[in-house]
Amino acid sequence: MFYETEKNDHGLPHNPFKAIVSPRPIGWISSLDKEGRANLAPYSFFNAVCDTPPIVMFSSSGYKDSVANIDATGEFVCNMASLDLKDAMNQTSAAVSHDISEFDLSGLEMAASRLVKAPRVARAVTALECKHLQTLRLKTVEGNDTDNYVVFGQVVGVHIDDAMIVDGMLDVTLFKPLSRLGYKDYAAVTEVFQMGRPKV
Template sequence: MFYETSANDHGLPHNPFKAIVSPRPIGWISSKDAEGRFNLAPYSFFNAIGDTPPMVMFSSTGYKDSVTNIDATGEFVCNFVSQDLAAEMNASSAPLPHGESEFERAGLDMAEGRVVGVPRVARAYAALECRHLSTQRMVSLEGVETNSWVVFGQVVGIHIAEEAIVDGRFDVTKVNPLARLGYLDYAAVAEVFQLTRPNS
């Protein structure tokens, strides 16, 4: 099959785009508003975009609390979502009123940031403390502003749980990262394999 996205006439019961672009890591973003209230929300349009220095991005459909908070305070944390935190991550996605705590709703303890003034999820196997670089509202080919807001940050501190390090490496088979697929589907990484890059 083939369809042009401008017409969105794929003829399927559900849009397949997010199922095709998968699995996607989940950026579980904690932030703080200008009044010092904390927010926690998962974003599946998330990834690392550089390693020297380390940088990350996430995209929000709508100018939501996370984007508002980060634009106001210049700081955020990307928390690692493991399979054992799936229920809590899902609970934190509820559309709570501004200022109501997703940490509390999901029953999650906070741990203080070391470099930034934003807490992390205490149970997360890893967390990236970030400082805001920029926020960009995406514009379509037709020059129309979309409702997608991309937040870029530089990682300034990294937390790793000791039990996640095996033989000097962050062992994903031990901590089972949760990934977002399409529809209501998720997957957990439980097995890996290695490939050596060709020299020529």
């Protein structure tokens, strides 16, 4: 099949785009507003974009609290959403008013960060402390503004639960990171395989 995205004429009951671009790691972003109130929200459009320096990004549909907080304070933390935290992560995706902390809503405990003021999820096995680099409002091919915002942050500190390190390497099969698929589907990494880069 083929369809044009502007017409969205695929004939399917649901748009398949997000199911095609999958799996996507989940950026579980914690931040503080200017008054010091904590916010925690998962973003399925998230990834690392380079490693020297280490930079991550997440994209928000709408100028939501996470984006506003980061623009105002210049800091955030990306916490690992693992299989055992799936229900708590999902709880933090609820659309609630700005004055309600998703930490309280989900029953998750906060832990202090080292280099940023934003808290991290205490039970998350990894967390990336980030300094804000820039926020981009995305445009269409016609040059029109969309209601989508991409936030870039440089990772300045990394937390890793020592129990997740096996033979000097982080073993993702121990904590089973969650990923977002299409529709209401999620997946967890439970096995890995290795391939070396070919020599020519």
